[in-house]
Amino acid sequence: MGVKLLLDKAHVEGIRYYDVYRREGGYRSVEKALKMSPADIVEEVKKSGLRGRGGAGFPAGMKWSFIAKPEGVPRHLVCNADESEPGTFKDRYLMEFLPHLLIEGLIVASFALGSNATYIYIRGEYAWIPDILEQAINEAKANGWLGKNIQGSGFDCEIYVQRGAGAYICGEETALIESLEGKRGNPRIKPPFPAVKGVWDRPTVVNNVETLAAVVPVINMGGEEYSKIGVGKSTGTKLISACGNINKPGVYEIDMTISVEEFVYSDEYCGGIPNGKRLKACIPGGSSVPILPANLLFKTAKGEQRMMNYESLSDGGFATGSMMGSGGFIVLDEDQCVVKHTLTLARFYRHESCGQCSPCREGTGWMEKILKNIETGKGKMTDIDLLWDIQRKIEGNTICPLGDAAAWPVAAAIRHFRDEFEWHVNNPELCLTQNFGLAHYADAREVVA
Amino acid sequence: MEKTRLYWSFSNFQIFKFSNYTMSQFSEERLAKVKEIIARYPDGKQKSALLPVLHLAQEQFGWLSSETMDYVAGLLKIEPIEVYEVATFYSMYNLKPVGKYMFEVCQTGPCMVRGSEDIIEYIKQKLGIKVGETTPDGLFTLKTVECLGACGYAPMMQLGKHYREHLTKEKVDAIIEECRRNAAANN
Numbered sequence: 001m002g003v004k005l006l007l008d009k010a011h012v013e014g015i016r017y018y019d020v021y022r023r024e025g026g027y028r029s030v031e032k033a034l035k036m037s038p039a040d041i042v043e044e045v046k047k048s049g050l051r052g053r054g055g056a057g058f059p060a061g062m063k064w065s066f067i068a069k070p071e072g073v074p075r076h077l078v079c080n081a082d083e084s085e086p087g088t089f090k091d092r093y094l095m096e097f098l099p100h101l102l103i104e105g106l107i108v109a110s111f112a113l114g115s116n117a118t119y120i121y122i123r124g125e126y127a128w129i130p131d132i133l134e135q136a137i138n139e140a141k142a143n144g145w146l147g148k149n150i151q152g153s154g155f156d157c158e159i160y161v162q163r164g165a166g167a168y169i170c171g172e173e174t175a176l177i178e179s180l181e182g183k184r185g186n187p188r189i190k191p192p193f194p195a196v197k198g199v200w201d202r203p204t205v206v207n208n209v210e211t212l213a214a215v216v217p218v219i220n221m222g223g224e225e226y227s228k229i230g231v232g233k234s235t236g237t238k239l240i241s242a243c244g245n246i247n248k249p250g251v252y253e254i255d256m257t258i259s260v261e262e263f264v265y266s267d268e269y270c271g272g273i274p275n276g277k278r279l280k281a282c283i284p285g286g287s288s289v290p291i292l293p294a295n296l297l298f299k300t301a302k303g304e305q306r307m308m309n310y311e312s313l314s315d316g317g318f319a320t321g322s323m324m325g326s327g328g329f330i331v332l333d334e335d336q337c338v339v340k341h342t343l344t345l346a347r348f349y350r351h352e353s354c355g356q357c358s359p360c361r362e363g364t365g366w367m368e369k370i371l372k373n374i375e376t377g378k379g380k381m382t383d384i385d386l387l388w389d390i391q392r393k394i395e396g397n398t399i400c401p402l403g404d405a406a407a408w409p410v411a412a413a414i415r416h417f418r419d420e421f422e423w424h425v426n427n428p429e430l431c432l433t434q435n436f437g438l439a440h441y442a443d444a445r446e447v448v449a
Numbered sequence: 450m451e452k453t454r455l456y457w458s459f460s461n462f463q464i465f466k467f468s469n470y471t472m473s474q475f476s477e478e479r480l481a482k483v484k485e486i487i488a489r490y491p492d493g494k495q496k497s498a499l500l501p502v503l504h505l506a507q508e509q510f511g512w513l514s515s516e517t518m519d520y521v522a523g524l525l526k527i528e529p530i531e532v533y534e535v536a537t538f539y540s541m542y543n544l545k546p547v548g549k550y551m552f553e554v555c556q557t558g559p560c561m562v563r564g565s566e567d568i569i570e571y572i573k574q575k576l577g578i579k580v581g582e583t584t585p586d587g588l589f590t591l592k593t594v595e596c597l598g599a600c601g602y603a604p605m606m607q608l609g610k611h612y613r614e615h616l617t618k619e620k621v622d623a624i625i626e627e628c629r630r631n632a633a634a635n636n
Contacts, residue, residue, distance in 0.1 A: 074491075086557045086596040117489070124504070124541045125597045127610040160489045165500050165539035168595070182499030182531075184538040200494055241601055243559045249601035287558060287596075328600065330559050344558040348595045354538075 002255035003229050005217040005237045006210070010097055016132065018139035021100040027145055029219035033108040034153040041112035045215060047223030049235035054080055054171070054208030055286060055326040056401075057310055060215075061223075066195040067113055068203040075203045077115035079106060079212055080176055081122040081129075084168040086287035086348060087328025090239035091209035093251040095122070095129050098213070099136035103159065105212035107145060108219055110157045113205055117158050121176050124165040133161050168352035172400045173206040175354065186356045187400035210239055230256040234309035238327055240269075244282075245333035247271035256309035260284070261298045263308050264331065277333040280438055281417075284313055285325025287345050288405035290412030291338070292322050293440035318412065334438050338420050339431075342413040343371040349406035357398040363390050364406050371410070374421060377428030384421050388414055416440065473517040475524075479505055483524060495525050499535055503542055512543035540594070548583040548590035550628045553607040556593045559600035568604045568616050569593060575625065588632055589625070 014020040021027075033041055046061030067075060079102070083091040095102060102120075110118045122129060137159050140146045148156045162180060164170050170179045174188035177199045198204020214236055218226045227235045234256040243249045246264070248271035254263065263269045264279065273279055283291045298306055301320035306312050310324045332341060350364040370387050373379045391407035391414075398404070414421060420436040427434075475483065483502055490497040502525065506517050513536050515529075522529040536542045554569050569591075573579060576589050583590040599605045602614035613624055 083598050084596060087559050087600050089598045089600055089602075092598050119489075123598065124500075124539070125607055158489075162489075162497075163501060163504060165504065166541035166594075167539050179500065180497060181494070182496035182525075182527075182535065184534055200491060200497075243600035243603065244562050249603075251601070330562075330600070332562060336562050341558050341562065344556065344561050348557050351540075351595050 002253070002258060003237060004253050005226075005229070006094065006098070006101065006213055006239065007251075007253045016097060016099060016136075018100060018136070018143060021098075022143070026100055027104055027140075029104060029216045030107050030111075030145060031151070033111055033219050034151055034155065038112045038114060041108065041219065044223035045112070045218055048218040048226040049223075049230075049233060050211065050214055050218055050226070051233070051235075051310065052208055053210035053214065053238065053327070055085065055288070057324060060207065060211050063195070063207070064109075064113060064205060066193070067205055068196045069114070070203070073202055074116060075114050076199050076205075077106065077110050077113050077118045078173075078176065078180065078199060078204055078206045079118070079120040079209060080171060080173065080206050081120050081126075081209045082164055082168075082171040082176060083126075083209070083326075084123055084171050084352075085326045085328055086345065087243055087283060087330040088241050088286050088326040089243075090241040090251050090327055092126060092129065093241070094209055094213055094239070095126070095133060099132050100140070101213045101216060102133070102209055103136050103140050103145075105215040106159055107140075107150070107157060108215050109205075109207065109212055110159075111150075111153075111155055115205075116156050117160065119180060119199075120159065120161045121170070121180055122161060122163055123170075124163045127163070130161045130163055137161070167354075168348075169354045169400070169402055172402065175400065176206060177204065184354070186354050187402075189399055231307070231309055232311055234311060234324075238308075238324070240308070240327045240329050242270050242329040242331070244329075244331035245273055245277065245279075245336065246331050247274050254308050256307070258308050259298070260306045260308055260313075263329075270329075270331065273331070273333050277335065278438060279331060280334045280336055280440070281332045281338060283322070283328070283330040283332075283409070284308075285323045286328035287330065287348065288408055289323040289325040290318055290321070290408055291342075291416065292412075293416045294438075295440055296320050296416070318408070319415070322412075335435060337375070337431075337435050338413055338417045339371065339375045339424055342409055343368065343375050345409045346371050346406070349402065353402060353406070357403065359394045359397045360403040360406060363394040363403075366390050367406070367410055374424050375431075377424065377431050379421075379425045379428075381422065381425050384414060384418065384425070473506070473510060473514065473520040475505070475509065475520075479509065487525075496527050496531065498525060499527070499532065500539070503532070503536060507542060512546050546583075549588050549632060550608060551590040551592060552624075553592045553594045553597075555595070555597045555599070555603070555605055555607075557596040559596070560603040560605065563603035565604040565616075568606075568618075568621060571618050571621055575621065588628065 009024050042064045050060045051057040167185045169175045170185040172187050175185040179185045194204040237255050240252050265272045279294050282297045300315045313324045315321045346368040350368045353360045353364045355361045370383050391410045394403045395407040423436045424431040486498045486501050487495045518532040519529050522532045604616045605614040
């Protein structure tokens, strides 16, 4: 059993409500934080080594310390709950079952950053969750944790919930800010960064739901203690949402010291692959990160055991590694077609491109079309090189990272499964009814069956 | 531009057929809600209320006609074009009438590997419509959508405010029955 800091109370009955949450030790971090200076709180978060849990993994304390403090200009904290990365559903779990944990983290972070009006921007499809959050906010308010002069500290804070309306791109922080201002979710050119000019041109910090929830244990136990959990620069715990062909899909909290193999096969986590099938490939950090064939998933290119943490998952760079990303762990079994799966992701990015930058707007459409041809047996050998060429021209040539996110899955699929693409081209009829199989299952004997 | 105009006026005509409201006008209760939402933002930044207010409008009218959007523009004291550009950007706003019950089935990778294609095919057969169509009785619309963040509970769809997860053919049957029953009870 690994350490649990966020979900340790998730199964206490009624934890969604204030009385139970408080009885279980809730809001202690606010009591503690209000006695500290905002700068000291930022210092604790820095010491903890807590990294942004939304996908980029940027140190949270560092981000907080960048916020500009011009005289007389209000600052804002915005919680990014626009969870839309395919494979990722951890923030939803937190908000649905532990709403007070997020509210508690938001109050501490608002105090540290000096935000008197804090906004939770939640994806529009999670239409029932704002009610849960608003109820928690009202309960917190009724008990003096929000509103004017919180617990006699002189600090005022209100939290508002705003729903998006179906746009993946609004998970990008500047697009989220545009959307919060009532505009199309077109990402802004940086600099200026939100920490200087964010929502309504005011200094703004945008943090993921899980990052803000993790602030609670950081303050409760102290940054130093928190940083001792985990390994290296992967401190604390991480929520992983596991899905695809596994026996036990769901949200798991890991302390980043377990191996990928244990995560997939242990009964405590994914519980292995259904129907005795073998694992073909895995996307370990949400759809944008490179897909890995089984032989590179459990072991790095150097032959070391791959662990579930930021460094180990990206060991080998994109050539032989992947990324921790948002923690959306998608497992594909031997019956799945990598070309087809990549096609659904290409379609997703074409659908979600905001259309601002040509390489992304045009490139995502091209990639979908070409992949569709290959998948349905109408592809040519040159199409594979064309795909490679297009993804290369999108990556790094757009305002926001959606371009990279669209290019990486295609690049990785060709990099590791090029023979599967070629097989589709060479077997235009067979590929409609059959699958390429498990050519990349290199160390089948070493993996738990 | 001409084409767009024609389209909108046609859509406006449709409103008589699909909705009880012929005039886009919020109830007193909704107007109070709009006021409350605007108060969340700094003075002069009422445009920030646009997404939530469009949600309110869609809840009441079922879809966003140009008349509705103009009304929202007036409420927020912004130009109608500012509303149009937002309404056309976000996929949750319906720019034409939809059925009373909209099945929004996820088709992205994680749902695909758990069999969402079969579910979509089954709904098509069962309701006799293609993706994007509405049944002649105006009850059901089938739409395919991209990842809704329920990958661990796939296949799934959104129905109104809530998700229906772990879908099977039997569950789809039951959901369609439930909708028909509710529709009959409301009439």
